[in-house]
Amino acid sequence: MSFFTKLRERLTRSSNRIGQGLDEIVAEAAPEAEAPAPTPAAPVSEPAAVSAPSAAGGLVGRLFGRAPERAEEPRRALDDAMLEELEDMLVQADLGVETALRVSANIAEGRMGRRVSSTELKELLAGEIARIMTPVARPMPLYPKTPQVVLVVGVNGSGKTTTIGKLASQFKAAGKKVVIAAGDTFRAAAVEQLQVWGKRADVPVMVAAQGSDPASLAFDAMTRAEADGADLLLIDTAGRLQNRQDLMEELAKIVRVIRKKDPSAPHNTLLVLDATTGQNALSQVETFRKLADVSGLVMTKLDGTARGGVLVALADRFGLPIHAIGVGEQIDDLDAFDANDFARALVGL
Numbered sequence: 001m002s003f004f005t006k007l008r009e010r011l012t013r014s015s016n017r018i019g020q021g022l023d024e025i026v027a028e029a030a031p032e033a034e035a036p037a038p039t040p041a042a043p044v045s046e047p048a049a050v051s052a053p054s055a056a057g058g059l060v061g062r063l064f065g066r067a068p069e070r071a072e073e074p075r076r077a078l079d080d081a082m083l084e085e086l087e088d089m090l091v092q093a094d095l096g097v098e099t100a101l102r103v104s105a106n107i108a109e110g111r112m113g114r115r116v117s118s119t120e121l122k123e124l125l126a127g128e129i130a131r132i133m134t135p136v137a138r139p140m141p142l143y144p145k146t147p148q149v150v151l152v153v154g155v156n157g158s159g160k161t162t163t164i165g166k167l168a169s170q171f172k173a174a175g176k177k178v179v180i181a182a183g184d185t186f187r188a189a190a191v192e193q194l195q196v197w198g199k200r201a202d203v204p205v206m207v208a209a210q211g212s213d214p215a216s217l218a219f220d221a222m223t224r225a226e227a228d229g230a231d232l233l234l235i236d237t238a239g240r241l242q243n244r245q246d247l248m249e250e251l252a253k254i255v256r257v258i259r260k261k262d263p264s265a266p267h268n269t270l271l272v273l274d275a276t277t278g279q280n281a282l283s284q285v286e287t288f289r290k291l292a293d294v295s296g297l298v299m300t301k302l303d304g305t306a307r308g309g310v311l312v313a314l315a316d317r318f319g320l321p322i323h324a325i326g327v328g329e330q331i332d333d334l335d336a337f338d339a340n341d342f343a344r345a346l347v348g349l
């Protein structure tokens, strides 16, 4: 199954909200607007089949080579009321107020009074979303310098461990030599989970005694990655936001220590965000940008939520590269982010 097919299938909770939302907005006023002008009674002598509207796709339609009969899509004239409904629906779909307003205004520009169908609206919306997201759709850059150090940050439960596991196995499959460091040394469960992923991906996982210093583990992992001639070192980190000062110091110390070995490290700092948190993802970006030098985003759990629109808000607000998205728990449920595919899947096209 292509990732786009998977994306479209798994994004249905979000795309239902948006796609059905558009259908409903158009349908709401459509019957009235669509009501045909009263047809004058046909003279009895005239052959009824020709003047009856249903004949167009029937015998006459076939005779004149028209397309097979297909119900005409409902349309609604774009007015202020409809625009407001569109804005509300996009806010509900987690695009955030600012983005929802701008996207709606762009769709309406030059189209007020025009009668639009839901499919046209979906195409227009997908176009607007793709326009916002194209500049940020960038795969994680790979550098010639090895080991390339990738620090992975994010709140607990956002999907860091799973993302590291998926990335490790995908890079491994692409011929890269990978080492993982289980830097959240406080959480035994997180370490165990990384070990499971490491086994699955056949990638070594460096661990340390519970509660030991993550920076010292990072240093050892760096030494191991260098000795092994690894291409990539993926470092998991703690995500306890309850004590930001501690977390900031912990992350800063990890960075300081690995810079002793390579002043240009870390080469990437990936922030992993959980789509099910909706608008909360925006404040997580703000927080983690203060804690670490975030270079790119990965959004997980787009499969389990109707709040996938938040990725549009993130792209619009921060302009940070979106490297990958997760749509499930399996190894191949993570893929590079493609703006057009995402936009079309999100609106249900």
Ligand SMILES: Nc1nc2c(ncn2[C@@H]2O[C@H](COP(=O)(O)OP(=O)(O)OP(=O)(O)O)[C@@H](O)[C@H]2O)c(=O)[nH]1
Binding pocket: 154, 155, 156, 157, 158, 159, 160, 161, 162, 163, 184, 187, 189, 190, 193, 239, 300, 301, 302, 303, 304, 326, 327, 328, 329, 333
């Ligand atoms: N449905 C779905 N579940 C996911 C996805 N990514 C991760 N998960 C699940 O989310 C849960 C949390 O993921 P973890 O990778 O453990 O998250 P973490 O940030 O490492 O969290 P801690 O281990 O608590 O620090 C796990 O049950 C994962 O299987 C995804 O894209 N889709």
